[in-house]
Amino acid sequence: xxxxxxxxxxxxxxxxxxxxxxxxxxxxxxxxxxxxxxxxxxxxxxxxxxxxxxxxxxxxxxxxxxxxxxxxxxxxxxxxxxxxxxxxxxxxxxxxxxxxxxxxxxxxxxxxxxxxxxxxxxxxxxxxxxxxxxxxxxxxxxxxxxxxxxxxxxxxxxxxxxxxxxxxxxxxxxxxxxxxxxxxxxxxxxxxxxxxxxxxxxxxxxxxxxxxxxxxxxxxxxxxxxxxxxxxxxxxxxxxxxxxxxxxxxxxxxxxxxxxxxxxxxxxxxxxxxxxxxxxxxxxxxxxxxxxxxxxxxxxxxxxxxxxxxxxxxxxxxxxxxxxxxxxxxxxxxxxxxxxxxxxxxxxxxxxxxxxxxxxxxxxxxxxxxxxxxxxxxxxxxxxxxxxxxxxxxxxxxxxxxxxxxxxxxxxxxxxxxxxxxxxxxxxxxxxxxxxxxxxxxxxxxxxxxxxxxxxxxxxxxxxxxxxxxxxxxxxxxxxxxxxxxxxxxxxxxxxxxxxxxxxxxxxxxxxxxxxxxxxxxxxxxxxxxxxxxxxxxxxxxxxxxxxxxxxxxxxxxxxxxxxxxxxxxxxxxxxxxxxxxxxxxxxxxxxxxxxxxxxxxxxxxxxxxxxxxxxxxxxxxxxxxxxxxxxxxxxxxxxxxxxxxxxxxxxxxxxxxxxxxxxxxxxxxxxxxxxxxxxxxxxxxxxxxxxxxxxxxxxxxxxxxxxxxxxxxxxxxxxxxxxxxxxxxxxxxxxxxxxxxxxxxxxxxxxxxxxxxxxxxxxxxxxxxxxxxxxxxxxxxxxxxxxxxxxxxxxxxxxxxxxxxxxxxxxxxxxxxxxxxxxxxxx
Amino acid sequence: xxxxxxxxxxxxxxxxxxxxxxxxxxxxxxxxxxxxxxxxxxxxxxxxxxxxxxxxxxxxxxxxxxxxxxxxxxxxxxxxxxxxxxxxxxxxxxxxxxxxxxxxxxxxxxxxxxxxxxxxxxxxxxxxxxxxxx
Numbered sequence: 001x002x003x004x005x006x007x008x009x010x011x012x013x014x015x016x017x018x019x020x021x022x023x024x025x026x027x028x029x030x031x032x033x034x035x036x037x038x039x040x041x042x043x044x045x046x047x048x049x050x051x052x053x054x055x056x057x058x059x060x061x062x063x064x065x066x067x068x069x070x071x072x073x074x075x076x077x078x079x080x081x082x083x084x085x086x087x088x089x090x091x092x093x094x095x096x097x098x099x100x101x102x103x104x105x106x107x108x109x110x111x112x113x114x115x116x117x118x119x120x121x122x123x124x125x126x127x128x129x130x131x132x133x134x135x136x137x138x139x140x141x142x143x144x145x146x147x148x149x150x151x152x153x154x155x156x157x158x159x160x161x162x163x164x165x166x167x168x169x170x171x172x173x174x175x176x177x178x179x180x181x182x183x184x185x186x187x188x189x190x191x192x193x194x195x196x197x198x199x200x201x202x203x204x205x206x207x208x209x210x211x212x213x214x215x216x217x218x219x220x221x222x223x224x225x226x227x228x229x230x231x232x233x234x235x236x237x238x239x240x241x242x243x244x245x246x247x248x249x250x251x252x253x254x255x256x257x258x259x260x261x262x263x264x265x266x267x268x269x270x271x272x273x274x275x276x277x278x279x280x281x282x283x284x285x286x287x288x289x290x291x292x293x294x295x296x297x298x299x300x301x302x303x304x305x306x307x308x309x310x311x312x313x314x315x316x317x318x319x320x321x322x323x324x325x326x327x328x329x330x331x332x333x334x335x336x337x338x339x340x341x342x343x344x345x346x347x348x349x350x351x352x353x354x355x356x357x358x359x360x361x362x363x364x365x366x367x368x369x370x371x372x373x374x375x376x377x378x379x380x381x382x383x384x385x386x387x388x389x390x391x392x393x394x395x396x397x398x399x400x401x402x403x404x405x406x407x408x409x410x411x412x413x414x415x416x417x418x419x420x421x422x423x424x425x426x427x428x429x430x431x432x433x434x435x436x437x438x439x440x441x442x443x444x445x446x447x448x449x450x451x452x453x454x455x456x457x458x459x460x461x462x463x464x465x466x467x468x469x470x471x472x473x474x475x476x477x478x479x480x481x482x483x484x485x486x487x488x489x490x491x492x493x494x495x496x497x498x499x500x501x502x503x504x505x506x507x508x509x510x511x512x513x514x515x516x517x518x519x520x521x522x523x524x525x526x527x528x529x530x531x532x533x534x535x536x537x538x539x540x541x542x543x544x545x546x547x548x549x550x551x552x553x554x555x556x557x558x559x560x561x562x563x564x565x566x567x568x569x570x571x572x573x574x575x576x577x578x579x580x581x582x583x584x585x586x587x588x589x590x591x592x593x594x595x596x597x598x599x600x601x602x603x604x605x606x607x608x609x610x611x612x613x614x615x616x617x618x619x620x621x622x623x624x625x626x627x628x629x630x631x632x633x634x635x636x637x638x639x640x641x642x643x644x645x646x647x648x649x650x651x652x653x654x655x656x657x658x659x660x661x662x663x664x665x666x667x668x669x670x671x672x673x674x675x676x677x678x679x680x681x682x683x684x685x686x687x688x689x690x691x692x693x694x695x696x697x698x699x700x701x702x703x704x705x706x707x708x709x710x711x712x713x714x715x716x717x718x719x720x721x722x723x724x725x726x727x728x729x730x731x732x733x734x735x736x737x738x739x740x741x742x743x744x745x746x747x748x749x750x751x752x753x754x755x756x757x758x759x760x761x762x763x764x765x766x767x768x769x770x771x772x773x774x775x776x777x778x779x780x781x782x783x784x785x786x787x788x789x790x791x792x793x794x795x796x797x798x799x800x801x802x803x804x805x806x807x808x809x810x811x812x813x814x815x816x817x818x819x820x821x822x823x824x825x826x827x828x
Numbered sequence: 829x830x831x832x833x834x835x836x837x838x839x840x841x842x843x844x845x846x847x848x849x850x851x852x853x854x855x856x857x858x859x860x861x862x863x864x865x866x867x868x869x870x871x872x873x874x875x876x877x878x879x880x881x882x883x884x885x886x887x888x889x890x891x892x893x894x895x896x897x898x899x900x901x902x903x904x905x906x907x908x909x910x911x912x913x914x915x916x917x918x919x920x921x922x923x924x925x926x927x928x929x930x931x932x933x934x935x936x937x938x939x940x941x942x943x944x945x946x947x948x949x950x951x952x953x954x955x956x957x958x959x960x961x962x
Contacts, residue, residue: 378831386831393839401846408854422857424872427927427938432853436846575891575913662913663887783887783913 005171007185008083013167016072020153020165023065027146030058034139038229041135052135056127059138062145063120070117073166077104082188085173086110086166092193096602102203103194108327108346109152109166111207116148118208118215126219133236136226137219144218147353151346161345196604196634196644202261210258210281213251214319217284219243220291221316224309228364233373237299240312242813244292245524247315249806251285256799263792265646270546271795274433276331279406280322286399287315290392297385300456302375304389311392313361318403320354331409382459387451391444398440402433434543438493445500445536448529449473449507452515472510476502487545494544501540505533524809531802538795542656549587550576550659550786575662578611580753580780581689589613593782594628596750597729600704607750608632609661609782613650631660631784656789663783674757674771681766687754688774690723692731697768703732706745712738717758717768721749733758733770753780855927860898860906864930873926873935875900877919885914898924898935908935915940 033055040048073086077100082088090110091103105111123141126134154165170188171179178184223240227233258278259271272278291311297304325331328347379386405425412423426432449472453465480498489495508529516523551574578584578593585591594610608630615625633645647660677685684693696718706714714736721728734745735758746757753775760769858871877883878897885894894910896918908926921942928937 381831390835393835397839397842397846400843404847405850423851424855424857426853427855427870427872436849575887577887577891663885663891781887783891 003182005083005185006183008169009079009081010083010169012072012076012081013084013169016069016076016167017154017165019065019069019072020149020167021155023062023069024146024149024153026058026062026065027142027149030055030062030142031139031146033058034135034142037135038139041132048135055135055138059123059127059142062142063123066113066116066120066145066149070113073110073113074100074104076167080191082191083169083171083185084166085168085170088170088188088191090192090194092191094190094602094604095194096199098201098204099194099199102198102200102207105207105211106194106198107166109164111211112148112151113166114208115211115214116145116152118212119145119148119218122215122219130239133223133226133230133239136229137222140222140225141218144357147356151349163349164345193604197265199602200261200265200646202257202264206254206257206261209250210254213247213254213281213285216243216247216250217288217316217319220247220288220312224312225361225364228309228361228368231368231371233305237295238813241292241295241299242810244288244295244312245806245810245813247288248285248292248528249803249810251281251288252799252806253803255281255285256796256803260796264649270543270789271792274429276406277326279402280325283399283403283406284315284318284322286395286402287311287318290395290399291315293388293392297388301379301383301385302373303379303385305372305374306369307389307392309365311396313358313365317354317358317361320350320357321403324350324354325406325410380458382454382462384451384454384456384459387447387454391447391451394440394443394447398437398444401436401440405433435493438497441536442493442497442500445497445504445533448532449500449504452511452525452529453507468510468514469507472506473499473503475506476500489544491544494540497536498540501533501536505530505537508533520808521812524805524807524812526805527808528802528805531798531800531805534794534798534801536798538791538793538798541791542789542795545790547788548574548785549589549657549788550574550784551586575783575785577781577783583614586613586786587788588615590616591784591786593784595753596782598750604634606632607635611659611782611784613657629657629659633661633664635664651793653793654791656792657786658789659784659786661782662785665779665781674755674773676759676769676771678767678769680768685719685772687752687772689752690721690728692719692721692752692754692756694718694768695720701732701734702730703734703745703747705747706734706736712736715758715761717756717770719756721752721754723752728752731756735761735768859900859902860904860930860935861900861902863935864933867930867932870927870929870938873898873900873928875924875926877921877924878905879919881905883914883918887913898926906935907933908937910937910940915942918942 033051037048037051037055040051076084077087077091080087080091080093086107086109090106091100095103103110105114119141123138126137126141130137149163151163152165153163154168155162171184178187181187220240220243223236223243227236227240230236255278258281262273262278263271288311291308294304294308294311298308324347328350330347379389408423408425416422450465450469453459453468459465476499479502480495483489483498484495489498508526512518512520512523512526512530516526520527576584576586576591578591580593580595583590583592590613592612592614594612596607596609599606599608609632610628610630612626612628614623616622617624627650629648629650631645631648633643635643643661643664645661647658649656649658679685679694681694681697684691694717698715699718701714701716703716706716714734716732716734719731721731729749731747731749731754733747733756736743736745744758746755748755755773755775757771758768759771762768855870855872858873860873860875863869863871863873875898878899881897883894883896892912894912894914896908896910897905898908899905908928910926923942925941926935926937927939928935930936
């Protein structure tokens, strides 16, 4: 007989597991029904309709199961049911409510569930509006769903485990003697908690948006495959166009939020590091943008159908490939934030899914290739479609380069076998990518500027073309020359890049007013291009002119093997050590570290460092600007050693001052002794940076370190602490008697760097002997790194405009849906 | 020649140029000994922290210098100077991926990537004492 464990809530897990199986079976049934529907749709419309109804029932059943699974898992996490491995591993009781969602998708199972959820929800749009495309598109969607659900099943098939379930019990997941006890749950009082790096609001919003992007990417793919399947290359265009615009917006926003998270939470000092995980989501986005452009070519001229279909297939296969790269641990040592662990068992699962999707697509492409409609003859050099196609090919080559390089760990073992050389990524990955990708960015910027001034098929007014482009290009060159001189830009590729980016900006603004008569509704493309140009400008300024301002001018110069003394001096110290209350100069600012404070309610506790920046008028020495930043850090979180630090930034319209704490003194370095005092209630006591007053004896106990067992007598002493600016906090050491044992619990106040404990109590005189320890001034410091990112705001605004542009285009195409103008294809 | 053929040829040429240039930029995985054969040239060395030698980081002397010993795949322990602050959870790292160059028997390291067992996973059950009955 199975052991009955005490206190377990098994029902939610059983419901969840049942729904997983149900959703899987429903997806298979749905595929079968929809495929039947597509087979009968011409031969026997009535039978087809019956199958379609069954397909819809299956789809709805599947989708509702997924939504219910989503809610069940959320219930488990929210109620801290630590009998479930997922809740135990990714959440804890002290976690703030807003981060419960972040812990939902911290793990592999939860993030797959999120992805499945979006696919299921989006599919309803196809039932609603898909009409004759519904059967084929949804059978492809359900095929993808079937793969995704198997990844979450966690069922043993003989000895092979299929997927990994979020509803696995802790006692099944782990093998420990404690699980032999019936009441083991009494001992598992708290979960493991959420990784401190992910305790950031961007982590609540970034994964849902990114996975929404991945889910959106499925639909243009499904339409492209359906078009091949149905051999109908006309009516898929408009829905595919809308879905790919939505993908551009969704995936773009998701990637941007990842960058914002990196900027605000990780201290690698930037928003983009060409990390494999970032690259893996960027590449599908680049390809879908390329596909979008070739689809417009096809819509307007009937050309470029084949390349469009290839792009749509490629972008979605790359979504799966990026999942493969980031989830299976194959990236290994090359990525900072790849998922680890369970990956290896998933490897073959993902490879099978990827090659099934690829196989179906290639089979259909090969079968239809010869019979696809095409336009005889070549594009004219003065036609818009020619330059749009060139742009799409540039995007393709750019993304092939990124993905090939990112895949280095995948192909390097093979290369080692052939050549015997064990290759590693370039020593400086960021510079490597920047130096190559800048040329693609230049080409793309130039093409977004000029291509739309051509007309489809043939441009009659070439004189107007040269005037518009000549003026905007000339303005860009003049502006760039001025900036290059003022900002002292020395790298030629950056000079060219700047001209191209400004040209893209001005040419698109001009086109918005001249070509589109300022009608924003119809000019989604121009808006997107303007946003893109602003992103490039933001990248140039914030990236190229980024500088470290926390220079140490103490004169110590280490030899770092650089060529010149200056370079060595520069490398010597990019971090500045700040003793508390000792101002240090930092560029135009005087920077003072004012102390730290802890938030113990957070899990794990978080420490805030108060750093004041003051700008003095050089003549009068009066402060003209003053602000305080609070970079924070998790100190020794969860038994780890060291700091996990989060930056803080001061935002100006033209720059960000960005700081983070790199190091603080280790606690055990603090060896100063307790100094004895004897005091009474009402007495005050002077310490290094202020004074303390013993306000009260007895009363409520607030010291979190003290745990009463009900059989003790405790005397809390409450001190108010003041510095020159006023009260800074309370400090409450405790003296207690437990049986015939006496003891003391110390308390500390970081704002004054003071620790107090009660040594003894004299009941006759009502006096207390206390020990006060002051953190030595030399042990009270932070090591700070400060950077300036000029014009980083331009980048964020650019991304928002770009995403808005996609949205405008999509809405415009929704409006025009009913009154579709005749396209070239209708005449073919 | 057809325009599309020219475009394809240019595309292939660019890709090939990129591939060739890439292999020039790539670093290689080495041991401390093989890295020492070309002093000053940047390589990637994989290894583990030598726990028999104490790590050293004193921001009062230099905020950007962290020293430790690492054992590479051949089992040789070598002094490493990292040009930066001491990374979080360094002592608990399972393996180190160090990018830098050898100079006078010391590995000057520009970048360290650590693999920590605890970073995203913690497969130990934290067992608390049963809550006291009040």
